[in-house]
Structure formats: structure tokens, C-alpha cells
Amino acid sequence: MQKYSGFGLLKHSLTHHENWQRVWRNPKPKKKYDVIIVGGGGHGLATAYYLAKVHNITNVAVVEKGYLGGGNTARNTTIVRSNYLWDEAALLYEHAMKLWEGMSQDLNYNVMFSQRGVLNLGHTLQDMRDIQRRVNANRLNGIDSEALDTQGVQEIVPILNCSSSARYPILGASWQPRAGVARHDAVAWGYARAADAMGVDLIQQCEVNDIVTEDGAAIGVNTKQHGAIYGDRIGCVVAGNSGVLAKMAGFHLPIESHPLQALVSEPIRPILDTVVMSNQVHGYISQSDKGDLVIGAGIDGYNGYGQRGSYSTIEHTLQAIVEMFPMFSRVRMNRQWGGIVDTCPDACPIISDTPVENLFFNCGWGTGGFKATPGSGHVFAATLAKGEANELAKPFSMFRFHNGALIDEHGAAGVAH
Ligand code: FAD
């Protein structure tokens, strides 16, 4: 390792920010593509990557209004797990989990996927019944999942307040050992770099303000910065703005947009080596590799597009954390932020064709889409390549809200919405 004196460090910090090589190109959009993906978050970039890699479709543009991975991908708390209740959701999230397990090798880019395990705590008898039911369902689907009692939880997290005199005593938890966290930016950058290398055009600072249609079919998008860009198929992956894009195309999605907040503390020494979530007391926490405590809870209850949130939610979240971890009461909080999440009535996503031919939507992941990123991209790429839903995506059609085939995952969503 190279050693620098204080002066050397200063010199290098001032001089080494030059001649950096671009990790991806900055192309001008072509007039026409096979596929246009609107939204350069993790899901959009993963979709582009798998279109090129699995389906050999490289004449693809990702059109992003800001910078790549600057939306919810940059704002989420990176919890990855696959312990969902119903077969349809469990299979989709487990598909993603398997891709997570090979992602750094596949992309040749370290996404720092850390399988440190996730605990979902139970505080009431009903919680424990629900946990047992979900663990059983998970195991039937081949997903690693265990039901723990209080002592089992305490062994995994000795610093958690498991006293029976706590206001909401911890009766047990579900435990998924293969679950964990990943480096969110690296996921976006890894997919972007690999997609670009296969010829995908990543077009940043380019906002779509209309869907161009002809005889009821989408033929392109109109953009503020570059005018019309045409495509045979259009995939919208614009978390937080899905309703806005659907309106441009002339239909409604059963989606509400809400702020979801998170915050991090000052960095402290390593003290928490797993992820702890409580739906009942309502807060969740992990510790990043830098040492910050990464904290969040549920959505702010009102609708909105402002990427911030209300004070009362932060206050409530920290009350929950201190209830569970009294020792954190003196840790100072460093930063707080919000993202906008698109929530569906059944807490499951929409991966679907739409009333407009050649226009597809991948949205409604609510508070829990980061964990799905590779699986979502993989099945959406297949859907866009074939022009019809891939097997894993079929149950998530937007038309399930017409025929009533809902998949209620509010219990497994882990975060209230
Ligand atoms: P984004 O990363 O938001 O990408 C969508 C992109 O579309 C954006 O970059 C946006 O700029 C672009 N866009 C929008 N409109 C237009 C337009 N008109 N033209 C061009 N581009 C446009 N999930 C988990 O699984 N685990 C967690 O721990 C977790 N924690 C969370 C914590 C917070 C505070 C938040 C806000 C979310 C959390 N989530 C979590 C949810 C997760 O972040 C999202 O479900 C996921 O990141 C969505 O990915 P995406 O690529 O679809 O969206």
C-alpha cells in the first residue's frame, strides 16, 4: 500500500481528479431503437443489460431525466430478501436473490452483496402466527427461512432489547440467513457499465415528456432535450413517476405515490452485523460498512412528489429504534432524505403490457423494489424481447386489478404502505 504524508495526501486530493476515463459513453440519441427504456434506475439499467446479454438486443436506449441511479436506487436502504408469502411473489424475489448471488461475478463489478441475514421481528401472538405461516410457505418454495423464539433472536443480536418488560416485547422473528444488503450505487454503475460495453446507449439529462403514439400503438417518446426518439417497443421503469408517464399515454395505473424517508447516523464502530426489521414497533436498522446506522420505517401517509418527508415520521422511526436498541439513544443522526415510491393496492409490482400496444410498464415496487432489481430487469427484458409477459411476470399484469387476481403481500412488505 502506498503511504502519503499529510502534505502528500493534500497534493493528491487536489491533483488526482483529472483525466478520469469515462466508465460509459455519453452518446447522442439515434433517431430509432429496437427498445427504448424510460428510467435509468437499477431496474431500467438491469433491463437494458439483460436485453443485450440474454436476448442479444443491443439497439437499446435508456433515457434518464437526471443521472443514472439518482432516483430511488440512490435513496434506498439496500435490504435484499426473498421471504414473501405467496408463490407468485416468492418465486419472483427468489429469482432475484439467485441473480444477486452471482451478480458481482456476472458484471465483473463488486456490488458488495453481503448476506448477513435479515430478522423480521414478531411482537404479538398474531405476528408469530403470521411468521410461522410465512416461514412454512417459504420453505415449501425452497427459500431459506426459519422461525426463531426470543432466545434465538437474542443470540443473533445480543444488543437488542429482548426483555419481557419492553413496551412491545419481542416474541420471536423470522430469519432469512441468505438475505442482506448491497451497495446501491454499485448496482446501477455495474449494470450501466456492462450494458454500455454491449452497445446500449445511456442517455442522461433527457426527460421524456410524452409518449408518441400512432393508431393506438406507441412508436416512440418525446423528450425535452432531444425531441422525438422512436422505438419498436417502449418500457417505462420510472419509480415515483409511473402515474405521470401512464397519464402521458392516456391511461390510469392503480398507483399512489408517497414519500419514503431514511436516515443515517454518524459512523460508529461495528456493532450490528445483521439487519433487524420490526413491522409492529415499526422501524428497521442495519449498519453500513462505513459504520453508519442505516434507519427507516414506513411511508409518509400523504401523496406527493417531493423527495423529502415530514418530521413526525422521523421522530416515530427513531422512537421505534430506541425502543428496540436503548443503547443507540445517544448516537447522533447525520443525514435524512426521502424518495418517492409508487405503491399498488396489493403491495405487489406491475410488470405488464398496457392498453397501448408496444408500451410496457414495470412499476409499483413500493417500498421494496431494490431487492428485486436483477430479477425485475431479467423478467422485464424477456417481456420486452418477446412482446408478452414472461412466465414469472405474468401474475403481475396491471389487468389483475380488473379480474381480482390480487397478490396481497402487505404482511411481507416489511415496511408499512
Ligand atoms: P429509480 O431508481 O427511482 O429509477 C427510476 C428513474 O426514472 C429515476 O432515475 C428517474 O429520474 C427516472 N425518470 C422518472 N421520470 C422520468 C421521465 N419522465 N423521463 C426520464 N426519466 C425519468 N427497496 C428494497 O428492496 N429494500 C430497501 O431497503 C429499500 N429501502 C428504501 C428506502 C427508501 C428511503 C426508499 C425511497 C425506497 C426504498 N426501497 C427499498 C425501494 C426501492 O428503492 C425502489 O423500489 C427501487 O429502487 C426502484 O428502482 P427503480 O430502478 O425502478 O427506480
Ligand code: PYC
Ligand atoms: O422491502 O425489505 C424491504 C425494505 C426494507 C426497507 C425498505 N424496504
